[in-house]
Amino acid sequence: MSEAPMLEVQDLVIRYRGRGLFAARPKPAVNGASFRLAKGETLGIVGESGSGKTSLLRAILRLLPVESGSVQLDGQDWLTLKRDALRRARQKLGVVSQNPFLSLSPRLTIAEILAEPLLAQGQRSGPDMQKKIAGLLSDCGLPADFLQRRARELSGGQAQRVAIARALALEPGLMIFDEPTSALDVSVQAQILNLLADLKESRGLSMLFVTHNLKVVAHISDSLLVMRRGDVIEYGRTEEIVRAPAQEYTRELLSFGRGTEHPVIHKTALPT
Amino acid sequence: MTRLVQRLGWPGTIALVVILLLVLVAVLAPWVAPYPQQGVGVPNVAAKLSSPSAQYWLGTDHLGRDMLSRIIYGTRISLTNGVLIVAFSLLIGLPVGLAAGYFGGWIDEALMRGTDVFLAFPALLLAVLMAAALGPGFLNSIIAVSVTWWPWYARLARSEVLVLRNQPYVEAARLAGVSHGRIIIRHILPATGRPLTVQAALDVGPALLTAAALSFLGLGVLPPTADWGQMVDAGRKFFPARWWYSATPGLTIFIVALAFSVLGDALRERKGGTARASA
DSSP states (O other): OOSOOSEEEEEEEEOOOOSSSSSOOOOOSEEEEEEEEOTTOEEEEEOOTTSSHHHHHHHHTTSSOOSEEEEEETTEEOTTOOHHHHHHHGGGEEEEOSOHHHHSOTTSBHHHHHHHHHHHTTOOOSHHHHHHHHHHHHHTTOOGGGTTSBGGGSOHHHHHHHHHHHHHTTOOSEEEEESTTTTSOHHHHHHHHHHHHHHHHHHTOEEEEEESOHHHHHTTOSEEEEEETTEEEEEEEHHHHHHSOSSHHHHHHHHOSTTOSSSSOOGGGSOO | OHHHHHHHHHHHHHHHHHHHHHHHHHHTHHHHSSOHHHHHTOOOGGGTTOOSOSSSTTOBOTTOOBHHHHHHHHHHHHHHHHHHHHHHHHHHHHHHHHHHHHHOHHHHHHHHHHHHHHHHSOHHHHHHHHHHHHOSSHHHHHHHHHHHHHHHHHHHHHHHHHHHTTSHHHHHHHHTTOOHHHIIIIIIHHHHHHHHHHHHHHHHHHHHHHHHHHHHTTOSOOTTSOOHHHHHHHHGGGTTTTHHHHHHHHHHHHHHHHHHHHHHHHHHHHHTOOOOOOO
């Protein structure tokens, strides 16, 4: 553990502003979250809606201001970066959000969508970029003839693969997933999770995985962080938490997702 | 054709046909006008103030020029007026609205309060003041009306951007490190296109009407160029004895403004756009 972690969050507090001048200060949306994510590892952040997991994520993405605490990304103080420095540093993060149809611009072709991050970081368009884009797409399991289509012509799973390809375009060290499978149906979910597992292995990615579905993350995460009402109530290695959850709440989360006998979906059970 | 009627209804379709005819007449003026020379402004004093007849369908003006030809040539001025006013207004209003909506915060406050200053005055009054300050003339009258017009586009663009800027795909571009300028131009602007073009198309009518009002007050195009508002004004001295001089261009303005208004209503009902008071 001598190497700097990919992401280290310390005592992060996020509080939305109260309405009106004299309104009582609201309870923090995230109340002192701390965790570290080593390179090449996957952390799952789990909680119901309203637990603060999305606020935590958006703060890490610098979409929300932070009240106190610190975030170190690859040894760099992430929260103090400003404007252009922040814009350039964003290539260290790849982000995949919940609904691919909303996160892919409806007016652009897939090729244009994938070129966007490359152009934003100053790369020149041309045959090299086209080759790179086609390579990204095939890494995510889509043939090159998808390049000229638009997002609405794709299925949910295909669109999510495009979103993953876009997130990978700048070869980020850390991939962040915000409920990447909850808008997809079950069989497609499994395919996407397998794709992520493959990418993690082939590219040595660190991943941060936010979801309300503990079972989805349990099988790809090395460690888990369980949130409830802004507090981190459990944080540790996945096997330990799944085997012996310390909190009643975690047990409840584990028992969600009816229809399977096993609390954890085993990787071998997934269709490939 | 039947599909068009279905979508716009009969009044809307008729209005659309009237407007298309108008555009056609404007483009083909030298061929459509019975006396193109007089339409441009060459006097024909021998026939001055003749009443409508087989030779001069709508009569002649105080310089003996055929009213029909004058009105046909006036179509060109009126339509370019309308289109240019809307174009100028978009040119100013769109960037202001985009910037205000996208950046928010104090930039939004500053830009929108500046916009409110222009909205605080009655539109026509402000246009007249501007035109009086700038002096009469084709371009000046267009600038004068545009000054009262652009705040509407700024507000419309801003309200569109407020919705769009939180779209996940805009956020995704931001997270990929795309610059603000590029996000606005490539990801936001194309999506504001449709509501803005509908509004802009509808505004050509009222804009043209305002320009006609200015030229009626002598603040628009200068003679001998034919312009409807200016013709109504010139005919006032001969009213009611030579009623056709004022009445025919006035009626034309009425028909054209009505056509735009009816088409606007038809489109608005179909598109569910925003209602707004016109000047």
